[in-house]
Amino acid sequence: MTGYLGLTWDHPRGRHALEAAAAATTDAAGRPLIEWHVHSLEGFESAPIGELAERYDVIVLDHPHLGDALAAGALRPVDELFPAELVARLRADTVGPSAASYTVDGSLWALPLDAATQVSVRVPELLDAAPATWHEVAALAEAGVARVALSLAGPHALLTLMSVCAAFGHEPATEPGTGLLDAEAGAAAFELLAGIARRAPADTAELNPIDLLERMRSRRDLAYVPLVYGYVNSASGPGALAFDDAPAATAGGRPGSTIGGTGIAITTRSTPDRALLDHLAGLFDPAAQAGFIPEHDGQPSLRSAWTDDAVNAASGDFYRRTLTTIEGSWVRPRVAGYTAFQSEASAILRDALLGDAPPAAAGVDAIDAVNARFDALASLTERSHA
Incomplete structure (x- = not known):
């Protein structure tokens, strides 16, 4: 017993x-x-x-x-x-x-x-060094020389977007009431990510972080993922991957990452x-x-x-x-209903990121929907404190 x-x-x-x-x-x-x-x-x-x-x-x-x-x-x-x-x-x-x-x-x-926390990862023989900034990541994906993918499955589309906002100086809110994301910064981050997501191999969007890293390690057909939760188990042994700090807005700036x-x-x-x-x-x-x-x-x-x-x-x-990335990472909301919201918001963003609508318009609509659902958690928070 x-x-x-x-x-x-x-x-x-x-x-x-x-x-x-x-x-x-x-x-x-x-x-x-x-x-x-x-x-x-x-x-x-x-x-x-x-x-x-x-x-x-x-x-x-x-x-x-x-x-x-x-x-x-x-x-x-x-x-x-x-x-x-x-x-x-x-x-x-x-x-x-x-x-x-x-x-x-x-x-x-x-x-x-x-x-x-979320960090960047690359296959070392396919990419010698990790991009330092998100603009470099976007340029790498657009050039098509090295295959770039995003971590979007489950809650990770939202987590990725929030981290990009943090890198550009707009940390998401931690309490419902005024929206999770700054509308302008969120739309800009969405447009940047859509340009990467729509060039990534289509079958990578449904891979959780473990499966995404395992695909990189075994198939060697993805060169780089700019934000994925770091797994030390993938950093040693046969086919070891190289982990680096997450991208920043400008070289030497704060890497955006969600712990x-x-x-x-x-x-x-x-x-x-x-x-x-x-x-x-x-x-x-x-x-x-x-x-x-x-x-x-x-x-x-x-x-x-x-x-x-x-x-x-x-x-x-x-x-x-x-180390620099995790030391500067930010903490998600700890409010009632957040876990279910995180999955729902991520599904909204993932569908919009991978859809056919122009990214600028799709981003505005998706950010508005995410903010509205986050603010709806206020009633749960009030009841939990009652």
Whole structure:
């Protein structure tokens, strides 16, 4: 019999380190302390968090789920469960806004286990260096010398568009009421992306980030993707891909990127004992972050691991080459209804990006539709605070 049930996502990066750590840990009676179940990347991105929290004690989630989770009263604040020293260290030492993304109303709702953001990726023998700016990306796609694709499946059309807006100095809103995107900046970003998307191989638009990277690695028919969530697992071994900072508006400017990664949350169905808390806290020991986690296909969250010589040597300098991007990445809204909105808005944008309508007109209509749907979340936010 297992003491606790955990849920993570079905990828080596999401499960191997957690499963290996669990296999070496038992409770006082000698039983497995925690058993990990998995669901797909699509489930991780969009499954209703309230329903999952009714079945699991520990959930690996992304920060946009917090809006629905907190509205449902599904999570325990981890800063009330773990030692203050650990929480303070994670706030100070995790890379980029990893800890900040799981902080709402001053409380930390998940331990930032895995740090990831959108970065650029290329097949090194097809493209010697990554474009530094979005205008260079557009020129590369238009020239047709190297095949360029975008990450558009699932929620990623919206995530890509938001990151381009951020690169050009127009971060999206974090609360509904005045629209998610600046109308003019959003339309301009849409037009830029439409020029790239309509030249990309048609069958790439339905590939999630894992499948997109695997296609690049195995088929070598795509040279470059300017924004896709970074997977260190694709940066070493046969056919390794080269990861670089995301494009900026101007050379040397801020790369536009939307942070992802994962956090470990404890549900209100659970009454965690000291053994579970100590087990989870051990995953954040600096030695484990630079050793055990990457050795078991994980992607650490501590800055000390991202700058570690051995960790970078084993990953083609994946971490150092993308550090600037994750340090400057922005945090999505954490409001009730956002996860479902993200998928719906992305479908609107994807259809418009790949459609036949002139990009200028299509962009205006799509941005208006996205903004209207985002502002409609205000009623959910008000009810969750009532």
